[in-house]
Amino acid sequence: MTTRLIALAAATSLFGLAACTDPNTGAPLGGMSRTQQGALAGAAVGAVLGATRDSDNNNEGRDAARGAILGAAAGAVAGNILDRQAQSLQQSISNPNIQIINHGSYLQVILPEGILFATDSAAVSGPAQNDLYAVARNLNQYPNSRVEVVGHTDDTGRDAYNMDLSQRRAQSVAGILTAAGVNAGRVVATGRGESQPIASNATAEGRAQNRRVEILIRPTQ
Structure with missing residues (x-):
């Protein structure tokens, strides 16, 4: 004992x-x-x-x-x-506003709304698609992981609308990853709406931080 x-x-x-x-x-x-x-x-x-x-x-x-x-x-x-x-992700992604955080047990890629979508849109912009294809190549290079794509919004507007928008945005990002060759069985898309802010919604800067899509890469072995 x-x-x-x-x-x-x-x-x-x-x-x-x-x-x-x-x-x-x-x-x-x-x-x-x-x-x-x-x-x-x-x-x-x-x-x-x-x-x-x-x-x-x-x-x-x-x-x-x-x-x-x-x-x-x-x-x-x-x-x-x-x-x-x-390190490979850092080298392959061109937009400096995309954050890559190594948490030790998983990687977190944070993509601000401003580089992904127009206001109230779930269509990924052309430049952002290039970076998502780079993420997809990385995921294919390191295939032993599961990938969670999570959409987030600020608290402006109705809860139900924000939840739906965050889900559609997560699905758009996940769709680009799978179209680029990532096995769809590895990828799950989820919308969190306004429920998980990372900054205060009381300021424009805080709301901008909360509008984001995160790609969580969790090793499976």
């Missing part, structure tokens, strides 16, 4: 460390790469699983160590892949 408690405490602290990012850039804090952070988080989780799944209750320390080694290897691989995928 003591080993399990120690492993659990280690997992909590190390996983928290691995998740720390700069709130402005999404870059990892503490000078650690995502590969290193993934290894730490994987080691911590592996240690917990190794200790808690001990079959004979006599070798918890050994099982925790084995779990830590296996977890570290898996976490390092996943972190390295996300590092490389994020």
Whole structure:
């Protein structure tokens, strides 16, 4: 039991460390790469699983160590892949207003409404389509992920209208990704309407930030 408690405490602290990012850039804090952070988080989780799944209750320390080694290897691989995928995305997307944030366990691509759509429209602009094709090429280069396309609006107008608009916009973006060759089985489009603001709707600047489409790339292995 003591080993399990120690492993659990280690997992909590190390996983928290691995998740720390700069709130402005999404870059990892503490000078650690995502590969290193993934290894730490994987080691911590592996240690917990190794200790808690001990079959004979006599070798918890050994099982925790084995779990830590296996977890570290898996976490390092996943972190390295996300590092490389994020870097590739940064290099291939031309619009500087598109944000790419590496959260450690998934990538978040934030596309402001202003570069995607005209007011009240769900038709993607020509220049934005070029960047979405670049995202699609990246997704095909890194096929082991699921892709969530999520539309968001500000709180101007009726709730039902905003929900419908956000859904249509998410579907438009997802449609371009699949038209560019991304397997449709990997892609889910969802509208959130005005329910998940990232800034205050009390100002024009805040409302502009809230009108966006996000592409969430979550590794499946």
